[in-house]
Amino acid sequence: MSESDSIATPPHESDARQANVSVLDEEDRLRPRFVREVLDAVGDGDDEMARALVAGLHPADIADLIELAPTDERADLIQALAGIVDADVYAELNEHVREDMIDEMEPQQVADLAAQLDTDDAVAMLEDLEADEQLAVLRAMEPDDRAAVEEALTYPEESAGRLMQRDLIAVPEHWTVGQVIDYLRSGDELATDFWEVFVVSPVHHPVGTCKLSTILRSARDVAVSEIMLSKQTLIPVNLDQEEVALKFQKYALISAAVVDHSGRLVGMITVDDIVHIIQEEAGEDALLLSGAGDGDINEPILDTYKERVRWLAANLMTALVASAVIRFFEHSIERLAILAVLMPIVAGVGGNAGTQTLAVTVRAIATNQLTGSNRWRAVGREIRVALMNGLTIAVLIGVGVTLFLGSPQLGAVIAAAMLTNIVIAGFAGVMVPLALERAGADPAVASSVFVTMVTDSMGFLVFLGLATVAGLVP
Numbered sequence: 001m002s003e004s005d006s007i008a009t010p011p012h013e014s015d016a017r018q019a020n021v022s023v024l025d026e027e028d029r030l031r032p033r034f035v036r037e038v039l040d041a042v043g044d045g046d047d048e049m050a051r052a053l054v055a056g057l058h059p060a061d062i063a064d065l066i067e068l069a070p071t072d073e074r075a076d077l078i079q080a081l082a083g084i085v086d087a088d089v090y091a092e093l094n095e096h097v098r099e100d101m102i103d104e105m106e107p108q109q110v111a112d113l114a115a116q117l118d119t120d121d122a123v124a125m126l127e128d129l130e131a132d133e134q135l136a137v138l139r140a141m142e143p144d145d146r147a148a149v150e151e152a153l154t155y156p157e158e159s160a161g162r163l164m165q166r167d168l169i170a171v172p173e174h175w176t177v178g179q180v181i182d183y184l185r186s187g188d189e190l191a192t193d194f195w196e197v198f199v200v201s202p203v204h205h206p207v208g209t210c211k212l213s214t215i216l217r218s219a220r221d222v223a224v225s226e227i228m229l230s231k232q233t234l235i236p237v238n239l240d241q242e243e244v245a246l247k248f249q250k251y252a253l254i255s256a257a258v259v260d261h262s263g264r265l266v267g268m269i270t271v272d273d274i275v276h277i278i279q280e281e282a283g284e285d286a287l288l289l290s291g292a293g294d295g296d297i298n299e300p301i302l303d304t305y306k307e308r309v310r311w312l313a314a315n316l317m318t319a320l321v322a323s324a325v326i327r328f329f330e331h332s333i334e335r336l337a338i339l340a341v342l343m344p345i346v347a348g349v350g351g352n353a354g355t356q357t358l359a360v361t362v363r364a365i366a367t368n369q370l371t372g373s374n375r376w377r378a379v380g381r382e383i384r385v386a387l388m389n390g391l392t393i394a395v396l397i398g399v400g401v402t403l404f405l406g407s408p409q410l411g412a413v414i415a416a417a418m419l420t421n422i423v424i425a426g427f428a429g430v431m432v433p434l435a436l437e438r439a440g441a442d443p444a445v446a447s448s449v450f451v452t453m454v455t456d457s458m459g460f461l462v463f464l465g466l467a468t469v470a471g472l473v474p
Contacts, residue, residue, distance in 0.1 A: 178220030357429025386426025
């Protein structure tokens with residue numbers, strides 16, 4: 001028998017894998033035709049066909065299928081896929097869709113789902129419920145599961161305490177490798193997914209870690225204390241999840257121990273959870289810069305409206321500042337109409353320059369690249385970049401206006417205004433988020449509104465002011 005024959009995939013596994021590939025496009029998204037086939041089967045009452053179509057999918061793909069279904073068809077779809085839509089699928093659902101589904105379930109059903117999940121996933125499922133609904137679900141849970149979830153809910157939102165798993169492997173430092181291996185094989189109550197074993201002192205303080213590969217390659221009579229790594233990254237239980245993600249990135253961690261205020265080991269965080277956090281935080285900052293709120297297409301319309309309208313109202317107020325500048329020079333604009341054509345160029349390019357600097361600064365703050373120790377160096381760098389950009393764009397616009405309008409004086413004025421506004425934009429783009437951070441506000445939330453106000457108002461003021469002073473207005 002050839003080697004390829006000896007490791008051939010069983011027919012049913014091969015068919016399932018082929019079916020899975022056929023329903024996904026090249027970017028691993030469910031094909032619209034497949035989604036329609038499943039929904040049509042559910043609509044026709046053919047639940048068996050719907051389950052057959054979905055049977056080979058990963059829980060994350062099933063979650064995508066539920067999210068892609070129209071809101072009024074989701075409940076029927078989940079009912080048709082009974083036995084397939086399990087706790088793993090609910091853990092992968094978008095939070096807004098998951099909330100809608102849980103609202104339709106009895107507390108005991110939610111409790112049964114939560115019991116099948118890791119603690120962090122169970123907490124994510126329950127934390128957004130109304131207080132009375134949350135209490136009803138907790139009462140329906142088993143005492144051990146309930147205690148773990150209740151403890152997690154006492155920690156701040158988006159903290160390591162909410163993110164951590166309670167199921168971990170911890171052993172005394174005086175054990176041998178043989179004792180550890182026997183312990184790992186001793187029963188089904190232990191954690192099933194882990195990459196390292198935590199070594200603890202008699203008071204349950206973490207003193208080191210052992211990789212599974214190290215344990216398996218060591219002799220049974222070797223003491224754990226001899227092969228463990230004493231240096232480890234400990235995560236305080238109240239640390240913000242964004243800071244946790246930065247530690248995982250910086251130190252290339254796969255898992256890390258979480259400790260309480262007394263230094264006791266209370267949980268662990270694994271890299272699979274951090275991947276979600278990094279994605280969420282990156283998307284959150286980008287959306288906050290635009291004032292778009294959560295930016296989730298599954299978010300209730302009223303919630304989206306409330307998030308967006310307040311920033312549009314704030315933007316309206318700042319736009320009035322720029323309008324006031326224009327009104328101050330209305331007589332100049334009336335006498336030389338070309339000013340009305342050119343002044344939006346100065347403000348628009350300045351706004352883009354400010355946005356570029358703002359995006360870089362907010363990201364640097366979020367990733368701890370920009371701190372108190374290098375703050376002024378970063379400000380100086382951005383001003384130098386703004387000067388170089390400003391000179392380049394000023395020359396281009398100045399020459400262009402001179403050639404097309406035949407007015408070297410107007411070309412010089414708009415070139416000077418462009419240079420000035422781009423430098424101001426660069427300064428505002430770095431200073432506004434730094435000032436907000438120093439004031440204790442999130443730099444990503446309101447920075448863009450203030451930077452836009454500065455670049456618009458200063459762009460109009462500098463250009464129209466220079467044009468007036470230069471005597472271009474008859």
